[in-house]
């Protein structure tokens with residue numbers, strides 16, 4: 001079964017069933033990766049701090065959530081399908097004592113959406129259990145699975161994350177310590193992995209050699225001034241902010257950090273490679289208040305909108321953004337163009353995940369359970385609406401129709417990223433290539449399909465220029481097909497229309 005494309009839909013609702021979905025999707029975006037969180041904090045309520053960390057990372061995955069705490073050798077694990085606030089309550093958290101915790105919020109990029117696949121993955125070893133939370137996707141799972149099965153490893157799930165946990169366990173059971181065992185296992189893994197791993201002795205944080213998915217280190221002040229700080233690991237800085245931790249630094253690509261009562265030690269397990277941080281983290285996935293490269297993503301997204309206004313201006317009365325992810329770029333567009341910004345769509349923030357079927361009339365109302373147009377703002381106006389991306393185009397069409405129904409005389413659309421023409425193999429669900437509207441249609445055809453008066457995308461060069469960083473330090477393969485970690489042919493075939501791959505743009 002295909003996973004949902006809307007976090008607020010029930011788990012068993014297929015993508016094909018979106019039109020009949022109970023809370024109709026207003027967003028056919030690529031699906032987020034996962035959120036990982038961990039901390040080493042003797043004396044603190046580690047389960048509760050992890051709960052709040054996951055709460056801040058909820059946007060990265062809404063299918064399942066889990067926490068494992070280590071009380072010496074004993075592991076307390078709770079994981080379920082659902083949002084963080086649905087999976088945990090006070091009494092569950094109170095029964096999870098410990099000094100180390102690992103948390104995960106999941107969107108299923110590998111393996112189906114079932115509780116058995118929820119994380120952390122807990123595996124026993126000769127040194128005690130390990131609990132692993134993974135953000136990313138391996139591209140060599142077939143090979144790794146075969147290797148593990150040859151050694152009679154019992155794989156309980158269909159996830160690559162469990163395979164990494166078993167690869168570590170194999171190395172540890174063969175005589176390695178935790179750090180050596182993890183490094184041996186990482187050398188068997190190819191693809192994207194940002195990992196938080198709890199053990200009875202300490203906490204591990206690690207990133208793949210390209211650092212495709214983010215992972216940051218923070219510190220919580222010690223209980224007294226002469227005691228050392230406690231360390232926190234989080235997919236994004238918003239997970240640190242919520243518990244009052246200070247950002248220390250990123251886990252570097254190809255680095256493993258080992259956090260124990262002796263403090264934090266760093267191991268470079270892979271030769272430094274060029275960082276290839278997923279550019280979609282910058283454009284859309286990560287929260288706008290998260291900081292990457294010493295700047296909030298809100299500021300970067302404003303610059304994307306400014307660049308878009310320079311590249312593709314329009315003669316309109318109002319600029320608006322698709323809530324919430326299109327809003328910063330819309331404000332940037334407004335600032336650059338001097339055209340007023342207005343809110344024309346109000347998001348219902350409390351629709352949530354519901355298992356109650358809507359009525360037929362509600363289904364026909366399209367997006368309005370989630371986004372309600374403001375008729376008095378839109379009536380008689382020429383509107384330019386900014387969104388961060390178009391993947392399948394189904395939602396864009398509904399939004400445009402809603403704006404016209406509310407009285408907009410013209411609807412123009414601007415997208416603050418280039419056309420998505422290739423699928424992702426590194427932990428983001430962008431569907432197969434034939435479902436990506438820009439892979440099979442020209443911009444004019446897309447404009448006609450979604451019903452806009454004009455449509456323009458930000459250039460690939462403009463997107464990278466707005467980062468203010470070395471363009472080579474980002475993965476932008478879903479816009480170019482230039483995959484930084486080679487994808488095996490068998491894996492490629494599952495998603496790519498191989499004969500139709502577009503040439504990569506020239507480097508900026």
Ligand code: SF4
Nearest residue numbers: 278424475476477478
């Ligand atoms: S292919 Fe696209 S979504 Fe996947 S890691 Fe690269 S930039 Fe991100």
